[in-house]
Amino acid sequence: QVLNMISEYLMSQTADILPNALVQSVDPNVVVQKRMRNLNVEWIVRGYLWGSLAASYERGGRTFCGLNLPNGLHRFQKLEVPLFTPTTKADVGHDENMTPNDLVELLGKEMAERAKQAALALFERGSEIMRARGLILIDTKYEFGLDSNGVLHIIDEVNTPDSSRLCDVEEWEEKYSRVATAMATGRYNTVTALLEVQPELKIKEFSKQYVRDALLDMGFNPAKDTEAPKLSEDQVVECAHRYIS
Structure with missing residues (x-):
């Protein structure tokens, strides 16, 4: 809907x-x-x-x-x-x-x-x-x-x-500024490496990627598995909230 x-x-x-x-x-x-x-x-x-x-x-x-x-x-x-x-x-x-x-x-x-x-x-x-x-x-x-x-x-x-x-x-402006500052130090080869140390800098997406990531975290392999595991009620609510927001 x-x-x-x-x-x-x-x-x-x-x-x-x-x-x-x-x-x-x-x-x-x-x-x-x-x-x-x-x-x-x-x-x-x-x-x-x-x-x-x-x-x-x-x-x-x-x-x-x-x-x-x-x-x-x-x-x-x-x-x-x-x-x-x-x-x-x-x-x-x-x-x-x-x-x-x-x-x-x-x-x-x-x-x-x-x-x-x-x-x-x-x-x-x-x-x-x-x-x-x-x-x-x-x-x-x-x-x-x-x-x-x-x-x-x-x-x-x-x-x-x-x-x-x-x-x-606002989240992008605040977090990307911090990402750019951290990358300028030369300590990290990639932002992915930076996020492993500072996961709080990951920017929240409003997209179906949340569901993809949740399924992968549960061990789902789209190349092999024919049926995906069910999301928890909290995960369903979170996905709906991202879409409605």
């Missing part, structure tokens, strides 16, 4: 950028959308060095989806400009990073550029909306589809905690 409410609102706030597939919400938990031909790409935009991007960067990676990042960045740091890192949308196995050439080969130059610019514009609008509410839109993914006339639409959801990472602005 919370996801549907967030997505429906943000679709209404971005219709001037790109039309969406939403028809109506027939129930708080049920949304009807127009049938679309999915482009089968996850259009990911990142405003901060976070998540898998930060992990790859800390391992020495500097080139992502054909784009280069400079040395000297830290986990949680805001990027100078949002980074566009599309991936395949795999039915089986893991999504794979895509380069600009990959997109052109799949969709053609015009459609690839149209969808990329739409993703960046949606991220900018989403960032403005979240910032006005005291939140940071860290990163997100969009999905696009074509209607029967070949018109590009937003499908699925927009900037929800299921498709995005968000955090509190």
